[in-house]
Amino acid sequence: MKEPASDEAFVAFERVQKSYDGVTLVVKDLNLSIAKGEFLTMLGPSGSGKTTCLMMLAGFETATHGQIRLAGRDINDVPPHKRGIGMVFQNYALFPHMSVAENLAFPLEVRGIGKAEREAKIARALDMVKMGAFAGRRPAQLSGGQQQRIALARALVFEPELVLMDEPLGALDKQLREHMQFEIKHLADNLGITVVYVTHDQTEALTMSDRVAVFNDGVVQQLAPPDELYERPMNSFVARFIGENNALEGTVEQIAGGRCTVRLPDGSVIDAVPVNVSRPGERTRVSIRPERVEFRPERLQADAHTLEAEVLEFTYMGESFRARLRVAGTDEFVMKYRNAADQRRLRPGERLRIGWLPEDCRALDAA
Ligand SMILES: Nc1ncnc2c1ncn2[C@@H]1O[C@H](COP(=O)(O)OP(=O)(O)OP(=O)(O)O)[C@@H](O)[C@H]1O
Ligand SMILES: [Mg+2]
Numbered sequence: 001m002k003e004p005a006s007d008e009a010f011v012a013f014e015r016v017q018k019s020y021d022g023v024t025l026v027v028k029d030l031n032l033s034i035a036k037g038e039f040l041t042m043l044g045p046s047g048s049g050k051t052t053c054l055m056m057l058a059g060f061e062t063a064t065h066g067q068i069r070l071a072g073r074d075i076n077d078v079p080p081h082k083r084g085i086g087m088v089f090q091n092y093a094l095f096p097h098m099s100v101a102e103n104l105a106f107p108l109e110v111r112g113i114g115k116a117e118r119e120a121k122i123a124r125a126l127d128m129v130k131m132g133a134f135a136g137r138r139p140a141q142l143s144g145g146q147q148q149r150i151a152l153a154r155a156l157v158f159e160p161e162l163v164l165m166d167e168p169l170g171a172l173d174k175q176l177r178e179h180m181q182f183e184i185k186h187l188a189d190n191l192g193i194t195v196v197y198v199t200h201d202q203t204e205a206l207t208m209s210d211r212v213a214v215f216n217d218g219v220v221q222q223l224a225p226p227d228e229l230y231e232r233p234m235n236s237f238v239a240r241f242i243g244e245n246n247a248l249e250g251t252v253e254q255i256a257g258g259r260c261t262v263r264l265p266d267g268s269v270i271d272a273v274p275v276n277v278s279r280p281g282e283r284t285r286v287s288i289r290p291e292r293v294e295f296r297p298e299r300l301q302a303d304a305h306t307l308e309a310e311v312l313e314f315t316y317m318g319e320s321f322r323a324r325l326r327v328a329g330t331d332e333f334v335m336k337y338r339n340a341a342d343q344r345r346l347r348p349g350e351r352l353r354i355g356w357l358p359e360d361c362r363a364l365d366a367a
Contacts, residue, residue: 009035010037010071010194011034015030016030025064035194040210041213042054042197043199044241046200070162085161088151089166090166093151096138100126125156145171145176152184169204181208185208212226235364235365239362245288245290246288248330249284250262251283252274252281253269255278260274264328269305270286271361273359273363275362276365277365284366288360288361292361300357308352311346311350311351316339327354
């Protein structure tokens with residue numbers, strides 16, 4: 001018999017819809033395939049349907065329409081405890097009557113793992129989350145961040161094939177959070193664990209994931225690797241939601257050969273890549289990343305359109321400089337550049353001409 005293709009989905013959502021009240025769909029026609037060993041993040045604003053998707057995958061909610069498959073099987077055929085899924089919920093859900101060590105021992109006991117091996121795995125998992133000294137405590141005797149780390153250790157201790165994590169680092173301070181981001185990522189990579197991760201922290205999503213699904217209002221707006229998501233957003237929502245972004249509204253003037261010109265309200269014209277526009281006269285919102293804006297003329301193409309700008313504010317940020325500019329009628333245009341020996345600091349009131357490479361400027365929907 002033919003081996004299953006190696007790119008066959010390990011987790012597959014097929015046309016999944018979910019309504020809690022029979023009226024409003026909170027997940028609308030979700031199609032999503034996740035490969036074995038992939039780290040996939042669901043990113044989106046509050047209420048966009050992320051937790052609902054995890055709950056359906058875990059088996060605590062059922063889809064109103066559509067199917068969810070795990071390793072080729074319809075998930076409805078597999079009872080939740082037989083799915084081999086590790087889970088970290090938004091609220092930590094530790095067993096309150098058990099000590100930390102007992103909480104971690106539980107998923108191992110269920111799987112019939114012997115005492116010596118259990119203790120070794122528990123010690124390693126507690127070490128990973130820097131909670132080795134707390135094995136004897138009850139959850140109520142721990143801080144929120146400590147409980148969150150125990151929940152994380154408990155989800156990973158039995159080395160599941162699939163781990164679902166819902167905001168697992170939300171209660172941690174920045175330093176611990178960054179430490180845990182790397183720990184989780186390394187562990188998942190080393191053990192070949194498939195991870196479906198939920199966060200509304202975009203930096204976390206970009207740094208940890210193989211691919212990110214950006215959710216809004218129950219719909220995946222874009223599914224792409226981090227660099228593609230950041231550099232080639234497919235619509236205005238994604239451009240706004242991921243990273244800092246300049247948006248200028250205007251009207252398409254010309255469009256040909258993968259380039260367009262856009263006229264801004266003050267009459268000036270800029271070059272862009274047409275993404276969500278197809279004909280002259282259409283309204284558009286163009287998107288440019290602050291670090292792709294250039295004010296040194298020698299860095300721009302000779303024929304590039306430039307715009308007049310006035311410096312309103314200059315901020316020293318250590319490794320970079322940030323300037324807020326008045327450009328084409330907006331006071332919120334941001335330019336960022338590296339703090340390098342040959343770069344100068346700008347002063348409020350200074351006038352500049354700014355520009356960018358046309359490929360760094362995307363003409364998106366006007367919504
Ligand atoms: N058990 C429930 N009964 C009814 N409505 C629910 C239920 N759980 C969630 N919802 C609704 O479904 C929508 C999606 O909720 P969900 O929890 O999936 O969002 P989320 O993306 O995880 O948000 P957050 O980032 O705030 O955790 C919301 O409008 C929410 O109010
Ligand atoms: Mg949620």
